[in-house]
Amino acid sequence: MSTPRFLALPPGVSTRQIETPAGTFAALEARPVSGVAERWPALLVPGFTGSKEDFIAVLQTLAQAGRRVIAIDMRGQYETQGPDDPRAYTCAALGADIGAIVETVGQGEPVHLLGHSFGGLVTREAVLDGMARPASLTLMSSGPAAIIGSRERVGRVMLAELPEHGIDYIWANRLEPEALRAGVPDEIVAFLRKRLLANHPVGLRVMAEEVLNAVDRVAELARHDLDVLVLYGEHDDGWPPLLQAEMAHRLDAECVVVPGAVHSPAVEAPETTAAALIRFWNTAESRLLQLQHI
Template identity: 70%
Template sequence: MSTPRFLTLPPGVRARRLETAVGTFAALEALPGSGIAERMPALLVPGLTGSKEDFLAVMQTLAQSGRQVVAIDMRGQFETGGPDDPSAYTCAALGNDVDALAQLIGRGEPIHLVGHSFGGLVAREAVIDGRTKFASYTMMSTGPGAIVGLRERVGREMLAEAPEAGLERMWDTRLEPEALSSGVPDEIVAFMRKRFFANSSTGMAAMTREILSARDRCDELDQVDVATLVLFGEHDDGWPPRTQSEMADRLSAECVVVPGAAHSPAVEAPETTAAALVRFWNAAEAYLRS
């Protein structure tokens, strides 16, 4: 889990509560300096152990390209509530939430959709189900199916215990030690702890099962007419970079490798990541207008 760059909101970013037919979602919103969005909006969906704050470092830059930019906490994450029902946290159920949010933000018009890590699998559900027309879809540090490697092992260890005990184990044995060894300031570690334990334990367990069992849906995604970007850090420790590159080839998608970044390019290399997204979004809009 990476850390957000700020503990307080930067100028131009505000907290919101988004009311939809499927529930209320905590969100952060950024607008252009003029307050007038001239281009298509964007919806940013975080990863399994993350939150809307993981996009703070890119939101201003993205908004200054002329867009409304909205980052959310998914159902059961941090400041968005969720039920004590595992079926509410499947990729399909969470993808339905993304549909509802996209339709609210876009007011029936296409929007750009970005999903980070597990959020990329959730966003993929909304793209494939066909209920919403998207201007583009970005898979950020996301693979074609179930996650592998160290993150897979950590997830399976967490599920071997009761939900609350599993969260404690993940924090104590991996997330906190990683943050401290990376030199993360104490106040940010405190924020990360608060955020992590604010998650629904039922939701965390259910979403972990989803990321460990996700099936490859590239063939279905390839049938959808949507501009697609695969973006990941050169040192990604989630899905291997080679796997993500091969996925981009299968999808005939644009592929961007962010130098120096690992699993969270929006945190680790925000300017490069934002520039790649803006360029991709502009090209996708030009294509839609042609």
């Protein structure tokens, strides 16, 4: 569970609803203060139990580089409603949603796509199944297959306790004590509680199953002519840093290690993370524009 550093929206960032053929998705949208977006837009997808708020600390900086930047809640997450049907929360189904959002956000332009943690597995699915053809793909604190380590253990405990005890029990007995031990400020703890309890319980269960049982599709992704960035914190406690570095090598992708960060670089080191994304996105755009003129 990531902890947003700021909950107040900075200048140029606003809430919105994205209407797509796949449904309506809650979002935060950042625009350049000048109002002119000279570069291709970017879509940011959160991880399991996460939300669009996980990107608040980077949205203004990213937008000031000259592009619209949109962070979403996936189906069943926080302020985006979801159905009771468990099939709606598989990586394939969520990837189809991302494809629809990319098409709506892009309005004919290529879109830079970023997936954080479980969101990386979802965005990868969208690319592999042809539902999205992004300008670039960033896998932030994500891995080649199922999550391992301490976060795997947390996921399995949640999966075991959800059916019997429900989300409230997990918050009160697992997640809130963990946040308090970590010294998370009271207002952030209150937000984390509100966010978790707003998740659709079926969505939480299926997403947990998906992140715990994901298969390795890196070889398939490597066959796509796509600029890929693998970015993670040097102390990541999700997928081990060495595993993510190996994934970058297999993808022939750029690899950025964010000093001091753990599993949420956009929260823990926003300026370093934003600078890496801006540079990567600008380089990818330049390459694609050159190819268009050959």
